[in-house]
Amino acid sequence: MNKDVSRIIEDYASRGEVSIATLSSHSSLQILHGAKKEGFKTLLVTLASREWFYRQFDHIVDKFIVVNGWKELCTGKVLEELRRENAVMVPHGSIIEYVGLECAENIPVPYFGNRYLFRVESDQRLKMQYLVESGIKTPRIYKYGGEIDKLVIVKLPGAKGGKGYFLSRSSTHIKEKLEQMAKEGAIKSVDDVIIQEYVIGTPAYFHYFYSPVLNRVEVLGADIRYESNVDGLRRVPLKYLAEDVEPSFVVTGNLPLVVRESLLPTILEYGIKFVEYTRKQSPPGAIGPFCLESVVRDDLEIVVFEFSGRIVAGTNLYVSGSPYSYLYWDEPMSVGRRIARELKLALKAASLEKVLT
Ligand code: AMP
16 A cells, blocks of 8 residues: 555554545535534535535535645645545545546545555456456457447447447447547547447446445445436337437436345345455455446346446435345445444444555
């Protein structure tokens, strides 16, 4: 681990007190709410333009650190303030987008979770490799220019929330479309594009939490991503659709999901495999929240096409707990609160280093 960060963690541990910080976006309200429930002091780093909105929730924010641009997070002043407060940063899906991988990976403030997974998450191919080598069932990957014998989904690098993905059945069509996109500057190179078998089934995103203190993986919830236009198309009778209408995969929201109970053992097994693999491949491995994004086929096989190594926005559905988190904890336990609970348990067990990097 980065020496500066381990020294800071030792320093926090010796003081036996930490506060919880995050950036104002994504799942920050849930994280702050959970932190307050567990009795932590909370800090919110926010853009000046959003401050008014987050002030509506000032009962769950003890201190606002207002910046004019996100990159200020990478500068001395904000970092000093965070460290003065013994802040533990909770990363979410916006952090890399806002401050860039270099800054996010290297800031000398401890993260709850594993900062070494940020780089893996930013690389679609590496991400798939992690899933495959974990022993989790994944969709087949096709080579650009090779034969296509099935319906495939073509994923563009850096696409936010599925924007720009397209479906195809032909390598000629893929080639034409990607060359056009490259010409228009929408993609830099066709080499970064992933061509993946399109799995037909129902989408299901599983929210996990690995607790290093209790040494167990918990399934804390599940959701369905609501996507335009793929989810909207079924509302329109076929006869009204023009032939050239294409499904698209832009995330517009999240729907709650409870899964068929007989699927739960496989779901948990996948989570355990993922934690075990990341422990070897990116030590100390997944810590706290992560998500496996899948499609469940009609033969009840669960095929995982993506992972997130931190809290996902779908957990915002369960600010007051999910049907699963209630089974583990018998109290309203959101993922945000679960993070704070783990931090509390780690402080009590003098094991802060187990949950921070
Ligand atoms: P992703 O950016 O990989 O999370 O994908 C965005 C969306 O595309 C997902 O939420 C799914 O609706 C769809 N999708 C991605 N990969 C696949 C796949 N291999 N099979 C079926 N649908 C997929």
